[in-house]
Structures are given as C-alpha cells and as structure tokens.
Amino acid sequence: MLHFDLLSTEGHARRGRLRLNHGVVETPIFMPVGTYGTVKGVLPRDLETMGAQIILGNTFHLWMRPGLDVLGTFGGLHRFEGWQRPILTDSGGFQVWSLGKMRKISEEGVRFASPVNGDKLFLTPEVSMQVQTVLNSDIVMQFDECTPYETDGQITTEKAARASMELSLRWARRSKDEFARLENPNALFGIVQGGMFEPLREASLAALVDLDLPGYAIGGVSVGEPKEDMRRIMAHTPHRLPAHKPRYLMGVGTPEDLVEGVHHGVDLFDCVMPTRNARNGHLFTRFGELKIRNARHKADERPLDPTCACHACSHFSRAYLHHLERCGEMLAPMLASIHNLHYYLNLMKEVRAALEEGRFEAFRAQFHADRQRGID
Amino acid sequence: MLHFDLLSTEGHARRGRLRLNHGVVETPIFMPVGTYGTVKGVLPRDLETMGAQIILGNTFHLWMRPGLDVLGTFGGLHRFEGWQRPILTDSGGFQVWSLGKMRKISEEGVRFASPVNGDKLFLTPEVSMQVQTVLNSDIVMQFDECTPYETDGQITTEKAARASMELSLRWARRSKDEFARLENPNALFGIVQGGMFEPLREASLAALVDLDLPGYAIGGVSVGEPKEDMRRIMAHTPHRLPAHKPRYLMGVGTPEDLVEGVHHGVDLFDCVMPTRNARNGHLFTRFGELKIRNARHKADERPLDPTCACHACSHFSRAYLHHLERCGEMLAPMLASIHNLHYYLNLMKEVRAALEEGRFEAFRAQFHADRQRGID
Numbered sequence: 001m002l003h004f005d006l007l008s009t010e011g012h013a014r015r016g017r018l019r020l021n022h023g024v025v026e027t028p029i030f031m032p033v034g035t036y037g038t039v040k041g042v043l044p045r046d047l048e049t050m051g052a053q054i055i056l057g058n059t060f061h062l063w064m065r066p067g068l069d070v071l072g073t074f075g076g077l078h079r080f081e082g083w084q085r086p087i088l089t090d091s092g093g094f095q096v097w098s099l100g101k102m103r104k105i106s107e108e109g110v111r112f113a114s115p116v117n118g119d120k121l122f123l124t125p126e127v128s129m130q131v132q133t134v135l136n137s138d139i140v141m142q143f144d145e146c147t148p149y150e151t152d153g154q155i156t157t158e159k160a161a162r163a164s165m166e167l168s169l170r171w172a173r174r175s176k177d178e179f180a181r182l183e184n185p186n187a188l189f190g191i192v193q194g195g196m197f198e199p200l201r202e203a204s205l206a207a208l209v210d211l212d213l214p215g216y217a218i219g220g221v222s223v224g225e226p227k228e229d230m231r232r233i234m235a236h237t238p239h240r241l242p243a244h245k246p247r248y249l250m251g252v253g254t255p256e257d258l259v260e261g262v263h264h265g266v267d268l269f270d271c272v273m274p275t276r277n278a279r280n281g282h283l284f285t286r287f288g289e290l291k292i293r294n295a296r297h298k299a300d301e302r303p304l305d306p307t308c309a310c311h312a313c314s315h316f317s318r319a320y321l322h323h324l325e326r327c328g329e330m331l332a333p334m335l336a337s338i339h340n341l342h343y344y345l346n347l348m349k350e351v352r353a354a355l356e357e358g359r360f361e362a363f364r365a366q367f368h369a370d371r372q373r374g375i376d
Numbered sequence: 377m378l379h380f381d382l383l384s385t386e387g388h389a390r391r392g393r394l395r396l397n398h399g400v401v402e403t404p405i406f407m408p409v410g411t412y413g414t415v416k417g418v419l420p421r422d423l424e425t426m427g428a429q430i431i432l433g434n435t436f437h438l439w440m441r442p443g444l445d446v447l448g449t450f451g452g453l454h455r456f457e458g459w460q461r462p463i464l465t466d467s468g469g470f471q472v473w474s475l476g477k478m479r480k481i482s483e484e485g486v487r488f489a490s491p492v493n494g495d496k497l498f499l500t501p502e503v504s505m506q507v508q509t510v511l512n513s514d515i516v517m518q519f520d521e522c523t524p525y526e527t528d529g530q531i532t533t534e535k536a537a538r539a540s541m542e543l544s545l546r547w548a549r550r551s552k553d554e555f556a557r558l559e560n561p562n563a564l565f566g567i568v569q570g571g572m573f574e575p576l577r578e579a580s581l582a583a584l585v586d587l588d589l590p591g592y593a594i595g596g597v598s599v600g601e602p603k604e605d606m607r608r609i610m611a612h613t614p615h616r617l618p619a620h621k622p623r624y625l626m627g628v629g630t631p632e633d634l635v636e637g638v639h640h641g642v643d644l645f646d647c648v649m650p651t652r653n654a655r656n657g658h659l660f661t662r663f664g665e666l667k668i669r670n671a672r673h674k675a676d677e678r679p680l681d682p683t684c685a686c687h688a689c690s691h692f693s694r695a696y697l698h699h700l701e702r703c704g705e706m707l708a709p710m711l712a713s714i715h716n717l718h719y720y721l722n723l724m725k726e727v728r729a730a731l732e733e734g735r736f737e738a739f740r741a742q743f744h745a746d747r748q749r750g751i752d
Contacts, residue, residue: 036700036703037700038707040706040707041706041707041710042707043687043710043711044691044709045687045691060387064676065699066695066699066702068701070674070675073675073677073695074695075679080693080699081696082583082691082696098458152658233591298442298446299442299445311421319442319446319450321440322443323412323446324412324440326441326442329414329421330416330706330709330710331414331417334417334419334706335419
C-alpha cells in the first residue's frame with residue numbers, strides 16, 4: 001500500500017505526504033540508515049523522539065545476519081528491531097556490487113560468497129523480492145546493478161553505462177513480476193540508472209515509468225563521482241519523474257545536498273553520513289561542521305549548537321563531549337549520533353515548514369549563508 | 377552535609393535514608409560506577425529512569441582527564457556530567473595502587489607517572505582532598521592504601537597488612553585535617569583496612585571511629601582474595617561499625633554478594649560488574665546468568681528476563697540482543713548495560729521493600745533459591 005499526496009510545490013520543490021502500511025511519512029524527509037536492524041548507537045525510542053518517520057534496513061546485511069529464519073519468526077523487521085513506523089529496504093544490489101572482485105554478475109543475477117561464513121550465494125531479482133517480502137518493509141526497492149563511476153581508475157563509458165542500465169531495467173521487470181507473484185502488500189520502487197549520462201537517465205526513466213511503479217528512486221549517485229557530476233544528475237533527473245509519485249535520491253548526502261535535492265524535486269533521502277560522522281566526532285550544526293576532538297573545545301561550557309533542541313545540546317557541553325571523545329567513551333558516539341540525526345531530521349522539518357509557507361527559496365538562501373558562516 | 381536515619385533493622389540488615397547535598401539516597405543501595413564522568417554506555421536520563429540515586433566517579437581518572445581546570449570551570453562533576461543527584465568519589469588510592477610497578481609509595485604519598493601523558497605526579501591525602509573538593513562530590517573518600525591480598529604470588533603477611541593499615545590510618549587523619557581546612561561542605565568517609573585479618577580490621581575500625589567521621593567504608597576486599605575470605609571479612613566487619621552511620625562495602629560485587637552484604641549490615645555498594653559484564657554479553661536475571669552470545673538465543677522471541685521491567689526487556693527479544701551482539705552493534709552493550717544496572721537497582725529496591733516489611737530473611741532465602749534455579 002502506498003498513497004502519495006502532493007500538498008504544495010515551489011518550483012520543483014514539493015511538500016508531500018506518503019501513506020504506507022506502517023504509517024504516514026511527511027515529505028521531504030531524511031531516512032536514518034539502520035543497516036543491521038539498528039540505527040547504530042541510537043535507541044528506537046530516541047529516533048521517535050527526534051522525529052524519525054521512516055528508517056532504512058539493508059536487505060543484504062539482514063539476509064546474512066540474522067537471516068530469514070529469524071526474521072520470518074518475527075514476521076519481519078519491524079517487530080524484530082522494535083520499530084513500528086515505516087521501513088524502506090534496499091535491494092541488496094549495492095552491497096553485492098560493493099563486494100568487488102568477490103562477486104560475479106550475469107544476466108540471471110549476482111553470485112558471491114557470504115562475507116559472514118563463505119557460503120556460495122546467488123542474489124537475483126526474485127531472491128531480493130523474496131527476502132524483502134520476509135522483511136515486510138513498507139518500501140521495497142527493485143534489484144538493480146549500481147553503475148560504477150569508475151572501475152580501476154577507468155571512468156565508465158556511455159556504452160558500458162547503457163548496458164548496465166538496460167540490465168537494471170530487465171531486473172526491474174523481473175522484480176515487479178516476482179513482487180506481484182509473492183502478493184507483497186507493500187510498495188515497490190523502481191531505480192533510475194544511467195550513470196553520468198543524461199540521455200541514459202532519460203531512457204531509464206521512461207522505461208521505468210512504463211512499468212507504472214508506485215515510486216521511483218535515482219540510484220548510481222554518490223558512488224565516487226565528482227560533486228559537480230552528482231549535482232548535474234540531481235538537477236537533471238528528479239523533476240522528470242512523475243509528479244504524483246514519490247522520488248527518492250539514494251545515498252545522498254550532505255546537508256547542502258539535501259536542500260539542493262529538495263530544490264530539484266526530491267522527496268526522500270538516506271545517508272550514513274550523520275551517524276558515521278558522529279562516530280568520528282564530526283558534528284553538524286546550523287553554522288557548519290564542528291570537530292569535537294579539537295582541543296579548543298576542552299573547557300567550552302556551551303552546547304554543540306545553541307540553536308539545537310536535541311538531547312545532547314540541551315543536556316551537555318562541548319567540553320563534556322570533547323572529554324568523552326578523548327576518553328573513547330561509548331557515550332560520545334551515542335550523543336553525537338543523536339545530535340547529527342536530530343540535525344538532519346530537524347533540517348527537513350524546517351524545509352517542510354518553509355514549503356508549507358511558500359518560502360522555500362528564501363529558506364534555501366539563508367541555509368547556505370548560515371552553513372558557510374562557520375561555527376565559533 | 378550528611379544525615380543518616382536508620383529506619384528499621386532486621387538482624388544486622390538495615391533500611392536507612394541518607395541525606396546529602398544533592399539529594400536523598402534510600403539504603404541499602406547499589407551505586408553505578410561512572411569512572412570518567414560517565415556510566416559507560418548509559419545516558420544520565422536512563423540512570424534516573426531506572427532509579428539510580430547516587431553514582432560514583434573515579435578521582436584518579438577525572439584528575440587525569442578532563443583535569444581540574446575543566447572540572448573547576450563547571451563547579452564540579454555534577455554539572456560537567458549532567459547528573460544532578462548525589463555522587464560519591466573514591467580517593468584515587470586504589471587506582472594509583474593498581475599502577476603496580478609504575479608507582480612508589482612513601483609515608484608522604486604515592487609518586488607515579490601519569491598514564492595519559494607521562495607527567496610525574498604525587499598523590500597525597502591532601503591532594504586527594506583537594507581534587508575531591510573540586511569535584512564537589514557528596515561523599516568524599518579518605519586517601520588510603522589498598523592492602524593487596526597477594527604480591528607476586530606471596531599472600532600478604534599479617535605484619536605487612538598491619539603496616540599498610542596503619543599507614544592508611546595516618547592518611548585518614550591527614551585526609552580529615554585537609555578536608556576541614558578546605559571547608560569542604562560534603563561528607564568524608566573513612567576506610568577500614570586490615571587485609572584478611574580480623575584483629576587488624578578491628579584495630580582499624582576502632583581508630584577510625586575515634587576520628588568520628590560521618591560514614592565508613594570497608595576497603596581491601598574484592599582484590600583477588602578467595603570468595604571465602606571476602607565473605608569472612610564481610611561477615612566480620614560491617615556490623616561492628618557505628619549503627620547510626622552509613623556503611624559502604626567498596627567494589628562488591630555479585631548479586632549474591634549484595635544480598636549477603638545487606639544481611640551483614642552494609643548500606644552502600646558499588647561495582648563495575650553490571651556494566652562490564654554487560655559489555656561482554658553477560659546478563660543478570662532473577663534466575664541466574666544468561667550469555668546472550670550463545671547460539672541458543674538466535675530465534676528466541678522472549679525478553680531476557682520475563683520478570684524484568686527495564687527498557688531492554690520491555691522492548692526487545694533475546695534474538696534481537698543476540699543479533700546485535702553477534703554483529704558488534706553498539707546497541708548491544710547499550711541495552712545490556714541498561715538491563716544489568718536495572719537488575720542491580722531493582723534488586724536493592726526489592727531488598728528495601730523486604731526490610732520495610734520485616735521479611736528480609738525470607739526474601740534472602742527466595743533470592744538464593746531463584747538465582748540457583750538457572751534461567752531456561
């Protein structure tokens with residue numbers, strides 16, 4: 001089940017509402033990544049408090065551990081991980097692709113050895129749909145091949161990108177057929193590929209639109225390409241997708257990327273950046289980034305970001321976070337993850353409010369000015 | 377400031393109430409250990425929710441990091457670590473003693489090199505009082521020498537234990553004088569030493585009682601001695617201390633040790649066991665210990681302990697905790713720490729209720745029977 005209401009627009013930017021089997025998602029939205037059935041270091045309770053509406057699970061990882069037998073016992077991922085709101089799962093395609101020389105891609109699918117126990121496995125569009133059906137995620141992603149930006153230093157040619165994109169299209173059809181055969185009650189998204197080539201992106205998009213799926217993603221970005229190329233595709237593709245269906249830009253990105261993505265018509269984002277950077281002491285604020293390990297924070301009584309209402313900023317000082325980080329205390333990544341996710345989620349909340357009031361472009365200008373100002 | 381009210385007794389066991397500068401502590405109580413200004417992996421908010429009334433800080437560690445300049449800026453440990461309820465700090469004596477060959481003990485104090493930056497440092501009773509005054513902990517421990525159970529395989533002789541105990545007594549007097557000179561508004565506790573020798577324990581106790589301190593601890597247990605020796609001292613010393621003053625058994629212990637300690641008249645306990653064991657996947661339950669890494673939990677939908685009301689048991693299954701642990705996810709030690717601390721704190725809550733109702737001995741018998749039953 002998926003219903004998408006487009007509530008208002010400003011240029012290409014959209015304020016929408018997504019109804020899924022496990023609840024409502026107000027868009028534009030950022031989706032925290034919960035690879036192994038947990039957003040690293042954050043309790044589901046705290047995700048709810050900070051306004052997370054939908055989180056990701058990684059099909060490949062969850063298929064490896066805990067495995068389908070366990071997830072089946074729990075009737076899917078929601079009850080297993082204690083998260084009752086919507087979940088989106090990827091197809092596993094990106095992860096098997098990331099195995100590099102340890103996998104072999106054919107028309108049928110991808111053969112690889114389990115990185116957990118060495119078992120020989122075969123991931124196909126059909127298997128991906130079967131796994132995601134056990135996971136019972138609200139949004140299921142088609143199985144695709146992520147077209148690399150470069151391989152061994154060689155930038156992917158248009159010819160290779162076309163072949164890859166066309167394979168993904170054939171896998172989209174197989175995904176759709178298997179999803180229907182399984183009578184999966186959730187929503188299947190197609191993924192636009194085509195590398196850094198606009199004509200390929202358009203061909204992919206047109207063919208996927210013919211499949212009449214309930215939502216579409218833009219994949220194959222944030223895969224090592226220069227920022228200009230990512231922004232070029234981000235400016236090209238989203239607004240060409242059907243207006244009445246949700247649009248998801250996969251694996252993106254920085255706060256600036258999110259605001260620019262919204263400007264170009266994107267509704268859904270995910271990225272490991274807020275949680276991964278948190279674990280490295282790299283914190284996001286309205287006025288730019290702050291590295292909490294830096295000695296200048298040693299005795300600073302101020303919160304990370306005086307304009308932030310998160311649990312870390314309302315209870316602890318920079319000096320304390322600096323101390324925890326220096327001592328290698330677990331509370332450091334815990335509080336930093338809460339802060340960074342709150343920052344991302346609150347940014348999207350501000351984006352939605354601006355869209356509702358028809359002042360998104362003014363918000364966007366102020367956002368960039370604030371971020372470039374730097375934090376003292 | 378310290379007021380201690382003895383509310384009721386049952387044999388040597390006591391139900392009491394301790395009033396300190398930062399609040400009230402109902403005894404008997406377990407005190408979670410927050411070495412570096414954080415109970416590892418647990419937010420202060422969650423400590424409050426699970427009923428922690430007083431936590432520990434380690435003077436030696438906090439003196440090293442973040443250091444007195446930072447702690448002074450914050451007016452002490454409470455505001456720095458975001459914990460507004462009472463705090464007890466140790467004297468640093470145990471930690472410098474633990475440095476082994478890296479420290480040199482003399483009448484004046486202990487010379488050692490900072491394990492953080494190699495600085496040559498000198499910890500004396502006066503310095504310990506000065507550091508604890510900056511920390512502004514509600515309960516300050518005298519500087520003492522922890523008499524070892526054995527050194528290089530040689531069990532400490534009565535002669536050596538006596539010399540060590542007498543040094544601690546002289547340091548107790550110097551601690552008291554410096555504490556008074558500093559006009560520290562909190563409460564100073566003396567520490568009974570004497571190793572595994574009852575006559576020495578009695579001599580230490582008598583001399584400390586002459587100093588008329590507001591509370592007393594029993595130190596030098598849980599330092600590698602056989603369990604029978606620890607239990608022998610635990611049965612010997614606590615009930616000999618002044619009835620109208622709080623009694624603290626340092627660094628003890630297992631759930632069984634706590635219940636036996638209460639039986640022998642102890643009011644306060646601390647131990648790293650619940651948090652350290654949590655980080656190793658070793659979980660306490662009413663019916664004994666559970667090792668969550670064990671494969672038998674892989675698909676178990678039950679909570680860790682069906683009789684436990686902690687956040688982990690009320691939201692997550694054994695299968696999920698097993699999965700998190702196997703994947704090395706941070707949420708595993710986070711949830712396990714919440715559970716184990718809740719177990720310890722709830723055990724003491726049950727102990728207090730039993731004492732209030734004059735049924736502690738019945739509770740104690742049932743407790744041991746339950747713990748020996750084993751969990752399925």
